[in-house]
Amino acid sequence: MKNFATLLAGSAIAAAAFTAPAQAATTLLGNFEGNDTGNGGTGISNLTTSAPDLAPWFLAGKSDKGFGSFSAGGHNSMSGTWVTNLIGSGAFSVKAGTGYLLFLTDDMSSINWSTLGLVNGGGNTPGLSHLTAYTGTVPPTPAPEPLTILGSLAALGLGATMRRRNQEA
Numbered sequence: 001m002k003n004f005a006t007l008l009a010g011s012a013i014a015a016a017a018f019t020a021p022a023q024a025a026t027t028l029l030g031n032f033e034g035n036d037t038g039n040g041g042t043g044i045s046n047l048t049t050s051a052p053d054l055a056p057w058f059l060a061g062k063s064d065k066g067f068g069s070f071s072a073g074g075h076n077s078m079s080g081t082w083v084t085n086l087i088g089s090g091a092f093s094v095k096a097g098t099g100y101l102l103f104l105t106d107d108m109s110s111i112n113w114s115t116l117g118l119v120n121g122g123g124n125t126p127g128l129s130h131l132t133a134y135t136g137t138v139p140p141t142p143a144p145e146p147l148t149i150l151g152s153l154a155a156l157g158l159g160a161t162m163r164r165r166n167q168e169a
Contacts, residue, residue, distance in 0.1 A: 024107035024110075025105065025107075028117075029051065029103060030050060031101055032100055034099065035095070036100040037062065044134065047091050050102065054136055056136065058134065059134060060084070061133050080113060082110070084111065088107075089104070089107070090136065091103060091135075092105065092108070092113070092133050094114070094118070094128065096129050108135070
C-alpha cells in the first residue's frame with residue numbers, strides 16, 4: 001500500500017510538471033532614448049538593427065490606442081500584464097519617461113512588463129506611458145486541407161475526361 005501511495009504521488013507530481021504553463025522567453029534588446037512610435041519614433045528601426053534576421057517589422061497596436069487590455073497594472077503603473085491575444089512571437093516596447101525598453105518574446109498573447117530600467121528627469125522610475133506590440137510579416141505557410149487536394153484531383157480528372165470525349169467526337 002505504501003508503494004502504491006508513493007507511485008500515485010509521483011504520478012501527480014509528474015502530471016503537474018507537464019501541465020504547468022510555460023513562461024515566455026523574453027529578451028531585452030536595449031534601452032533607447034526618445035519615442036518608440038509617432039514622429040521621430042525609432043522602435044521599428046531599432047528592431048530592424050537589433051534583430052535583422054527577423055525583419056521586416058510592423059506596428060501591431062498600442063495600449064494607449066485601445067489595443068489589448070491590462071489584466072494587471074496599467075497606464076502610470078510600474079509593472080503589470082498586457083493581454084494582446086496575438087499569436088506567436090514578436091516584439092514589444094515599454095514607453096515611460098524619456099525613453100523605452102525594447103524586447104523580443106516568443107509569446108505575444110500575454111506580456112509581463114515593467115518600467116524598471118527607465119528613469120525620468122528626476123532620476124526615478126516612471127510609470128507606464130504605453131506599450132507597443134510589433135509583429136513580422138512572414139506568416140507560417142498553411143498546409144493544404146485534404147478536401148482542397150481531393151477537389152483539385154477531381155477537377156483534373158473531370159477535365160481529362162471531357163478532353164478525351166471532345167477528341168473522340
